[in-house]
Amino acid sequence: MSPSPRVIRAALAGPLPAYVYDPAVVRERIGALRAALPAGTVIAYAMKANGHPAVVAAAAAAADAVEVASAGELDAAAGLGVPLILSGPAKPDPLLRRAVDTGAVINVESVHELRRIPGRARICLRVNRSHPALPGTHRMSGVATQFGIGEDDLREALAVAARHELLGFHLHAVSNNLDAAAHAAYLRDCIAWAAARGGGWVNCGGGFGVDVTGRETFDLDLVGRDVVVPAGMTLVVEPGRFVAAPAGWYAAAVVDVKRSHGTWFALVKGGTHHFRLPASWGYSHPFTVVAVDDWQYPWKRPAVTGAAITVAGEQCNPRDVLARDAAVTRVRAGDVLLFANTGAYGWEVAHHDFLRLDPPRFTTLAETPP
Numbered sequence: 001m002s003p004s005p006r007v008i009r010a011a012l013a014g015p016l017p018a019y020v021y022d023p024a025v026v027r028e029r030i031g032a033l034r035a036a037l038p039a040g041t042v043i044a045y046a047m048k049a050n051g052h053p054a055v056v057a058a059a060a061a062a063a064d065a066v067e068v069a070s071a072g073e074l075d076a077a078a079g080l081g082v083p084l085i086l087s088g089p090a091k092p093d094p095l096l097r098r099a100v101d102t103g104a105v106i107n108v109e110s111v112h113e114l115r116r117i118p119g120r121a122r123i124c125l126r127v128n129r130s131h132p133a134l135p136g137t138h139r140m141s142g143v144a145t146q147f148g149i150g151e152d153d154l155r156e157a158l159a160v161a162a163r164h165e166l167l168g169f170h171l172h173a174v175s176n177n178l179d180a181a182a183h184a185a186y187l188r189d190c191i192a193w194a195a196a197r198g199g200g201w202v203n204c205g206g207g208f209g210v211d212v213t214g215r216e217t218f219d220l221d222l223v224g225r226d227v228v229v230p231a232g233m234t235l236v237v238e239p240g241r242f243v244a245a246p247a248g249w250y251a252a253a254v255v256d257v258k259r260s261h262g263t264w265f266a267l268v269k270g271g272t273h274h275f276r277l278p279a280s281w282g283y284s285h286p287f288t289v290v291a292v293d294d295w296q297y298p299w300k301r302p303a304v305t306g307a308a309i310t311v312a313g314e315q316c317n318p319r320d321v322l323a324r325d326a327a328v329t330r331v332r333a334g335d336v337l338l339f340a341n342t343g344a345y346g347w348e349v350a351h352h353d354f355l356r357l358d359p360p361r362f363t364t365l366a367e368t369p370p
């Protein structure tokens with residue numbers, strides 16, 4: 001997707017590298033998901049995907065709740081005035097105490113955790129169900145993982161849970177599922193599973209996918225198909241990536257262009273310490289070349305035309321690569337590369353402190369005139 005002139009202006013309006021976030025996209029994505037899911041579905045934005053204050057504020061205003069997974073996230077979201085849901089497989093006692101004090105719903109991950117919650121809390125039992133759930137990455141249910149309570153231990157968990165306000169079950173299963181029909185089947189299956197165990201909340205988590213390469217789309221027309229929530233039950237979802245990915249652009253200036261062993265490289269100030277996804281998932285992230293005609297040196301600009309290039313960052317690390325074999329019409333030192341769909345798990349999961357390199361500038365379209 002080509003960036004709009006406004007995104008380009010926002011990116012070029014200050015020092016690079018920079019992240020540009022658009023809170024309007026966050027609101028649109030939540031609205032679209034809400035329209036696709038059964039009426040009454042509770043949408044909790046998973047702020048781990050993007051914790052920028054403007055993104056979280058927009059999400060909190062458009063969604064019904066915010067899902068947090070650490071003391072830091074809980075503290076950041078506590079002032080937003082929306083209900084909070086706390087997840088995380090190894091919650092320390094102070095975090096459980098803080099969650100109880102703030103009234104957050106706690107997704108409980110084990111019987112021991114259940115026993116450690118002080119007082120009376122609003123809880124869901126996170127269950128790692130017995131069978132595989134969904135296509136997608138980071139599978140967290142139906143296989144051996146650190147997450148949730150096994151179905152074998154559910155009877156004991158339900159007995160211990162009796163002293164709390166048990167709302168229902170939490171069944172988050174995968175990340176980045178692109179098959180919306182499979183997601184609908186998963187929602188139906190989770191609802192039936194929870195209904196057979198007393199109903200209440202059935203929190204199906206996140207996992208609504210975004211293909212950041214732009215090849216596939218998650219078909220919202222399919223995700224709610226035949227999903228019926230019985231009376232007395234509440235469907236809860238915790239989307240992160242789906243909301244935040246298209247709301248972000250990462251812009252980095254080309255410092256150098258050169259050829260090595262027959263391959264053309266564009267070297268940018270920036271890299272995977274800001275935008276981690278291409279390195280951790282091993283793919284090539286698409287980008288747009290923004291031509292910048294200023295050239296400050298008296299010699300000829302390093303440039304390449306009509307070639308496939310590899311985009312590498314500023315780290316002394318051969319894995320610091322954002323794109324490979326990407327066809328470009330022209331790229332010159334001094335041009336800017338703009339990477340769309342970088343709003344989720346980009347900056348958040350990056351190794352920011354490596355080499356003490358500069359952080360990016362963060363800006364939002366709200367700060368850029370239309």
Ligand SMILES: Cc1ncc(COP(=O)(O)O)c(C=O)c1O
Pocket residue numbers: 046048049067087088172174175176205206207208238239240241242
């Ligand atoms: C408990 C929980 N809920 C929600 C999410 C958000 O998932 P996604 O960004 O795939 O929608 C995650 C991601 O790991 C999670 O662990």
